[in-house]
Amino acid sequence: MSTDVLAAVAAEPGVPKPNPILVVDDVRRTFGGLVAVDVRHLEVERGTITSLIGPNGAGKTTLFNCLTGFDRPQAGYWAFDGHRLEGRFAYQIPRYGLVRTFQLTKALDRLTVMENMLLASRGNRGERLLGALLRPSWRHTEDAARQRAERLLETFELTRMGHDLAGTLSGGQRKLLEMARALMTEPAAILLDEPMAGVNPRLRQTLCEHIEGLRDGGLTVFLIEHDMDVVMGISDWVVCMAEGNVISEGPPAVVRADPAVVDAYLGSHDGLAPVDERESHEDETS
Amino acid sequence: MDVLNVFLDAIRVAIGPQAAVFALAGVGLNLQFGYAGLLNFGQVAFMLAGAYGASMTVDAGGPLWLGILVGMAAALVVAMLFGLPALRLRADYLAIVTISVGEIIRLLVRSSTLEPVTNGVFGYRDFAAWFYAINPIPAGRYGVGNLAFPARTLWLIVVAWTLVLLASLLVLGLMRSPWGRVVRGIREDEDAVRSLGKNVFMYKLQALALGGLMGALAGSLRAIDSQAVRPDFFLTITTFMIYAAVILGGAGTIIGPTIGAMALWFVISFSEGLLRLGIESGVIEFLDPEDVAAIRFMIVGLALILLVVFRPQGLAGKPEAGLLDEH
Ligand SMILES: Nc1ncnc2c1ncn2[C@@H]1O[C@H](COP(=O)(O)OP(=O)(O)OP(=O)(O)O)[C@@H](O)[C@H]1O
Ligand SMILES: [Mg+2]
Numbered sequence: 001m002s003t004d005v006l007a008a009v010a011a012e013p014g015v016p017k018p019n020p021i022l023v024v025d026d027v028r029r030t031f032g033g034l035v036a037v038d039v040r041h042l043e044v045e046r047g048t049i050t051s052l053i054g055p056n057g058a059g060k061t062t063l064f065n066c067l068t069g070f071d072r073p074q075a076g077y078w079a080f081d082g083h084r085l086e087g088r089f090a091y092q093i094p095r096y097g098l099v100r101t102f103q104l105t106k107a108l109d110r111l112t113v114m115e116n117m118l119l120a121s122r123g124n125r126g127e128r129l130l131g132a133l134l135r136p137s138w139r140h141t142e143d144a145a146r147q148r149a150e151r152l153l154e155t156f157e158l159t160r161m162g163h164d165l166a167g168t169l170s171g172g173q174r175k176l177l178e179m180a181r182a183l184m185t186e187p188a189a190i191l192l193d194e195p196m197a198g199v200n201p202r203l204r205q206t207l208c209e210h211i212e213g214l215r216d217g218g219l220t221v222f223l224i225e226h227d228m229d230v231v232m233g234i235s236d237w238v239v240c241m242a243e244g245n246v247i248s249e250g251p252p253a254v255v256r257a258d259p260a261v262v263d264a265y266l267g268s269h270d271g272l273a274p275v276d277e278r279e280s281h282e283d284e285t286s
Numbered sequence: 287m288d289v290l291n292v293f294l295d296a297i298r299v300a301i302g303p304q305a306a307v308f309a310l311a312g313v314g315l316n317l318q319f320g321y322a323g324l325l326n327f328g329q330v331a332f333m334l335a336g337a338y339g340a341s342m343t344v345d346a347g348g349p350l351w352l353g354i355l356v357g358m359a360a361a362l363v364v365a366m367l368f369g370l371p372a373l374r375l376r377a378d379y380l381a382i383v384t385i386s387v388g389e390i391i392r393l394l395v396r397s398s399t400l401e402p403v404t405n406g407v408f409g410y411r412d413f414a415a416w417f418y419a420i421n422p423i424p425a426g427r428y429g430v431g432n433l434a435f436p437a438r439t440l441w442l443i444v445v446a447w448t449l450v451l452l453a454s455l456l457v458l459g460l461m462r463s464p465w466g467r468v469v470r471g472i473r474e475d476e477d478a479v480r481s482l483g484k485n486v487f488m489y490k491l492q493a494l495a496l497g498g499l500m501g502a503l504a505g506s507l508r509a510i511d512s513q514a515v516r517p518d519f520f521l522t523i524t525t526f527m528i529y530a531a532v533i534l535g536g537a538g539t540i541i542g543p544t545i546g547a548m549a550l551w552f553v554i555s556f557s558e559g560l561l562r563l564g565i566e567s568g569v570i571e572f573l574d575p576e577d578v579a580a581i582r583f584m585i586v587g588l589a590l591i592l593l594v595v596f597r598p599q600g601l602a603g604k605p606e607a608g609l610l611d612e613h
Contacts, residue, residue, distance in 0.1 A: 070477065094483030106478035108471045110538075118464070119471045120482040126464035127484070129492050133459045142464060185483055 006045055006237055011250025011258075014041035021046035021189055021220045022067070022098075027076030029062050029244075036062040037073065038244040044189070049211060049221045051231045053255075054241035055265055060224045061103055063241070064191050068100045069093050081188055094122075097188030101195065103224070107174045109167030113158055114149060116166050116177060120184035121145030149184060155210065156180040172199040176207070189220035196227050208234050232256065240264065292559030294432040299555035300548040303439065303511040306446035307504045308550065312532045312543030313453040314500030319529070320537035321461060322493035323473030325381040328368060328388030329528055332498040334520040335360035336505030338395065341410035341515045350416040354506045361502035364391070365495035373490045385522060396517035409516035417442075417510050446507050450544055453500050458540045460496075469493055473538075530590055536600025545602050550586065557585040 009015055020043035029037040037059040044050050052060050065071035067078060069090035077086045080098050093099070108116050118124075124145060125131060126138030153159045156176045161169060166177060175195055182190055195211070196204050204227070212234055215221055225231050231238060231252060238255040240248040242264035248255050255261055299305065311329055318324040339357025344350050364387075372383035395404045421441040427434050435443065460466045468489055471479045476486045509515045527550070535546025561578045564570035573581070593600070 068481065070481075089485075090477075090480045091483055091485045094481070099483075100481055102478070102481070106475045106481075108474035108478060110474055111467070111470060115467055116471075119467050119479070119484075122483065124464045127468055129460075129465055129496075132463035132465035133456075135463070138464060181482065 006048065006251070009045075011248075011254045013246045013249055015043070015249065017043040017045040019046045020044060022078065022080050022222065024063075024067070024078040025076060027063070027066055027073045027078060029059075029066055029071060029073040035244045037066060039063060039076070039241075039246055042239065042246055042249075044220065044222050045237060046220050047215065047218055048236040049215045049223070049234050050237045050239060051235040051252075052222065052224045052239050052241065053226070053228075053231055053261075055267075058241040058264075059244040060241055061193055064100055064193055064224065068098065068191065070100075094185045094187065097186070098191070099182045099185045099187040099189075100191035101178045101182050101193055103193040103197070105171070105174045105178050107166040107169065107177055109165065111166055112163055113153070113166055113169070113177060114146075114162045116181050117149035117153065117184050118142070118145050120181045121148070122184075122186055145184070152180045152183055155213075157206070172203050175199055176203075179207075179210070183214070187219065189222060190214070192221065192223035192225075194224050194226065196225060196230050204230060228256070242267075289560070289563065291432045292556065292563055295559050296552045296556035298429075298433050298435070300552035301443065301447075302435075302551070303442050303446055303507065305547045305551040306443060306450055307508045307511065308528055308531050309450045309544045309547035310446065310453055310507065311501045311504035311528050312535070312547050313450060313457060314497035314504070315525075315528050316497075316532050316537060316539075316543045317457050317460075317500070318493055318497035320532060320539070320542070321457075321466065321473060322469045322490060323377065323476075324373075324490060324494055324497075325377055326368070326384050326494065326497070327381050327522070327525055328364075328384030329497075329501050330520045330522060330524040331364050331368075331384070331388035331391050332361045332501030333505030333508060333524070334388075334392060334395065334517070335364050335498075336502030336507075337509035337515045337519070338404070338505075339502065340506045340509050341413045342404070344413035344416075345405075345410055350414060350510075353413075354503070357502045357506050358499050361498040362495055365491065365498045367391075368498075369491045369494050373487055373494070385525075388525070389522065392517050392520050404517075407517060409514065409519075411514045413515075414510040414513050442507070442511055449503060449507070453503075454540055454544065461540070465489075530586065533600060534590060534593060536603035539600065539602045539604075542600050542602040546600065549601060553586055553589055554582050558582040 005018055009017055022044040024039055024042040027037055027039045054060055062071060066073045069088050069092065077084060079085065080096050083096050085093060085096065108119070111119065124138065124141045126142060131137050153162060156179065158173065158176060158180065161173065166174065169177060175198065179192065179195060196207060199207060208230060211221055235252045238249065238252050239246055240255055240261045247260045247264060248258045311333055314332070315326065315329045318326045336354070336357035339360045340350060340353035343353030343356045367387050368380070368384050372380040394400055396407050398406060400406070418438050418441070421438060423437045423441050425437045427436055428440050429435055461470070468479060468484050472486055472489055480486050531546035531550045532543050533546070534549050535544065536542030558578055561570065561573065561581060562575065565573055565575050
């Protein structure tokens with residue numbers, strides 16, 4: 001377990017880590033007058049599960065979007081595995097070993113589950129227009145990709161669905177597929193945006209085990225999650241954002257008890273309790 | 287004229303050069319729209335490039351086969367004009383750019399300023415002698431009754447449908463390759479494909495250009511068929527007719543554009559023939575013969591509406607493909 005690595009790290013925002021894979025500096029994204037993200041310094045330790053929490057609208061998704069080239073911050077820079085990534089296009093990011101999933105699941109509906117997986121494979125020679133018609137030139141990479149896909153589908157219990165169109169999967173299965181598909185890119189780190197949303201409790205347990213398995217296999221997992229039970233259960237480290245800033249970080253229990261975190265949630269009428277925060281969100285309007 | 291002859295006439299049109307031209311342009315549009323999800327509303331501009339490439343090259347003293355290649359090269363330029371400004375933006379911007387750039391190209395070609403280069407509104411005539419000179423089919427009429435073609439038309443039909451077949455096989459091969467998988471993925475959700483490390487822009491540009499090359503070939507064929515090229519042959523309405531053919535046949539299927547083009551021309555010709563027959567024989571009294579040309583398009587429109595309601599996946603599409611769209 002990599003928790004030990006972080007045992008000596010102080011629980012304070014922006015604290016340096018022994019072996020960070022992702023280092024974020026002064027990233028600022030505003031929409032008109034609204035400061036969506038304003039992160040001074042943030043490090044994510046390699047080989048850990050780090051959770052990003054915070055009330056609705058805290059800027060978590062926007063931070064992910066900036067880091068992965070889906071949004072352009074007005075300022076800031078960040079490095080992944082020693083490579084500076086600011087200014088890169090979204091499609092270039094996975095080449096550095098960084099891949100993300102989306103808060104609103106993006107299954108490719110009219111492709112089969114297996115096609116969804118194969119599409120994500122790396123260095124597939126048949127993906128070049130010249131050569132696409134020469135099956136012998138790409139059969140080798142395609143077969144290798146298929147083997148990897150079959151292993152991943154088995155891990156995520158999707159083998160049975162391989163030939164089904166992804167559009168026919170249930171919401172939870174789509175989440176699983178999206179995660180498995182991201183892993184096809186052979187990443188060093190994966191950013192998951194609310195992987196548990198809409199997933200039933202039994203499957204949540206399984207999904208948590210998968211994520212821990214990935215971490216134990218050496219992958220870095222940086223995930224946004226609202227379910228406090230999940231966050232407390234699987235995180236090696238927790239980062240809390242509010243109004244664009246990192247207001248707290250540390251081991252799960254420490255962050256949970258941090259008055260700044262409690263304040264942030266109370267201030268947003270979200271509540272830290274493991275109830276669905278969307279219920280309390282409705283109180284706001286009433 | 288009786289109903290059988292009207293029917294045979296309609297079959298003749300459905301397998302004739304016009305239908306083949308629509309099918310070929312449709313195979314290209316289907317690659318762009320049906321598989322890559324690109325809203326290209328300027329397919330007719332690719333056809334214009336093919337037609338003018340052929341006729342202008344011959345007019346300048348070059349051979350027709352070179353002209354066809356020039357037309358294809360011009361189509362690549364059109365693809366850049368469409369794609370570079372709009373492919374990075376949201377899907378609907380491509381629709382706006384293609385429809386307007388397509389019109390701009392046509393208006394430039396017909397303008398007085400460019401008349402020394404393009405012959406303006408007059409265009410070109412009789413530039414395809416070479417094509418008919420190499421016709422290996424002996425002179426004569428082939429077929430029975432109303433369903434017969436002279437040798438020169440038959441030659442064009444054979445060449446045109448062969449090109450449709452080759453283009454369809456090319457699309458089939460590509461769609462079964464990893465390249466086609468990425469392209470179909472882009473149609474579903476381009477951000478997802480981007481997040482998996484694919485250069486979505488390049489794939490879209492390639493699909494647009496490849497479909498445009500087929501459009502250019504179709505344009506050359508159209509020019510060869512009529513032995514005449516004028517800017518006003520290339521109105522945006524033609525793009526919409528090709529859309530009608532693709533959707534009728536089944537967007538995102540291999541044979542959809544071919545079936546759709548045949549069905550479209552069959553419906554146009556058959557309804558026209560029946561209306562004329564009805565008027566001549568006195569069964570239909572309330573219609574003026576001059577309105578027939580307009581009414582047949584209304585019938586096509588009605589057929590399309592019925593199809594969209596009862597068979598949204600098109601004649602050749604699989605039912606589940608239509609249902610999934612409702613997500
Ligand atoms: N494209 C945009 N245009 C304008 N405002 C935006 C845009 N994207 C995000 N915002 C704003 O930025 C803020 C942060 O949004 P973001 O989606 O990052 O929050 P979040 O922490 O992911 O919330 P949630 O937990 O609800 O998903 C919000 O106030 C949101 O309204
Ligand atoms: Mg979010």
